[in-house]
Amino acid sequence: MPLQQHHTPSTGPSRSLPFAGVTNFRDLGGYTGHGGQQVKWRRLFRSDHLAGLTAQDQALLADLGVARAVDFRGQAESAAYAYRLPGVAYHPLAIEPTVVQRALELQRTGRQLTAQDAVALMQETYRGFVHDNAPRFAELFRLLLASDAPTVFHCTAGKDRTGFAAALILLALGVPRDVVMHDYLLTNALYQRPPGMGSQAPEEVLRVLWRVQEEFLDAALHTVDNDYGGVQTYLVDVLGVDAAAQKELAGRYLQP
Template identity: 90%
Template sequence: MQQEQAPTRSLPLAGATNFRDLGGYTGQGGRPVKWRRIFRSDHLAALTPEDQALLAQLGVARAVDFRGKAESAAYAYALPGIAYHPLAIEPTVVQRALDLQRTGRQLTAQDAVGLMQDTYRGFVHDNAPRFAELFKLLLASDTPTVFHCTAGKDRTGFAAALILLTLGVPRDVVMHDYLLTNTLYQRPPGMGSHAPEEVLAVLWRVQEEFLDAALHKVDTEFGGLQPYLVDVLGVDAAAQTELAGRYLQAAV
C-alpha cells in the first residue's frame, strides 16, 4: 500500500513568497499538528486571482494582519470570503535604526542584530495583547487561518513560535521552522536601499539570536512558557487542552 504523501509546507503563490503551513510538526503526546489549519505568510496585498483561488481551495477564511497602520494602509487588501482581523504591531526597528544614524553613526551589521533582538524582546511584553488576541481567534474556531506581517518573518515568526511551542513542538523544531524564512522569503527590489547591504542582510533575514532573545525573556522574566501563556496571554490549562484538541491530530 502506497504511503500517503504529506502536504507541501510552502505554498507556491505568485504574490507572496513566504506563505507556509504550520502542519506536520510533532507536538505533545507524539501527535502531529494538523495540516491546512494554520498558515503564516508575508503580506497578502499582491496576491493574484490564481493565488486567491488557491486560498479558497484551502478553505482559508480568516486573515490576521500584524502590520502597523502605515504598512497596512500602503498595501491594503480585501480578499473575498476571508474575514480580516487587524492586530497592529508597529514596526520599531526602522525607527531605531534611523535614530542611530542621526547620531552620525554608520549602522553596522552588529548594530542591526542588536536592534532586531530588542524588537523581539518588545514582542514578549509590549505586544502581548496582540498575541493574546491571536490565541482567542484560534480558540474561537478552527477554521483555516493565515496570519502575517509585511515579510512574514519577525512578528509572524514570534507568533508561529508561540503557537507551535504551545502545541508541544520541541524548541529546536520551532527554530527550524522559524529559519525557513531565509530559504523562502524574497526581498522586494529597492526595499531599504539606503542602508549598507550588510545591514539589509540582517534586517531582511532571520537569525537564531532574534527568536532566542524573545524566548530568553519569556524564560527569565516570566518563568518559562507555561507561566507566560497563563499569566500574560490568558491561555490557561483548559485553553491549551482545547488548542491541542483543535490543532493536533487525534492519537492513533
C-alpha cells in the same frame, strides 16, 4: 478539503505553497506536538503580506479554505499595502515596526549602522514582542480558540512578528524548541526581499534586517524564560491561555 485527500500521511502535504504574489507563505502542519500527535495540516498558515496576491493566488487561497487573515502590520504598513480578500475575515492586530524606526533614529544621529547594530536592534525588537505586544498575541490565541477555521497570520515579510507568533503557537501545541527554531529559520530559504527596499543602508545591514537569525528568536524566548519562568507560565499568566485553553487548542489543532 480537496487538497488533503491526495496525500499519504508519510509525506504529508507541501509546507511551502506555490503563490506568485507572496514568497513566504507556509503551513505549520505536520510537526509533532503533545502526546506524539501531529499539528493538523491546512489549518494554520504563516505568510508575508497578502496585498500582492494574484487572481490565481486568491483561487488557491480559497482552495485551502482560508477563512481568516490576521494582520500584524503597523498602521502605515497596512495602509500602504492594503488588501481585502473575498470570503476571508480580516483581523488587524497592529504591531508597529520599531526596528525600522530605531534604525532611522540612529542614522539621524549621523551614525552609520553596522551589521552588529542591526542584530542588537532585532534582538531588542523581539524582546519588545514579549513585553509590549503581548495583548496582540493573546488576541491571536483567542481567535484560534474561537474557531479552527483555516487561518493565515502575517506581517510585512512574515518573519519577525509572524515568526514569534508561529513559535508561540507551536510551543503551546507541544512542538519542541529545536523544531520551532527550524520552522522559524525556513524564512531564509523562502522569503525574497522586494527590490529597492531600504536601499540607503549598507547591504550587510539589509541582510540582517531582511533575514532571520537564531539570536533573534532566542532573545524573545530567553526573555520569556528569564522574566516569566518559561513558556508555560507566559502562556497562562500573560496570554491568558490556561490549561483548559491549551487542551482546547490541542483538540482543535493536533491530529488525534
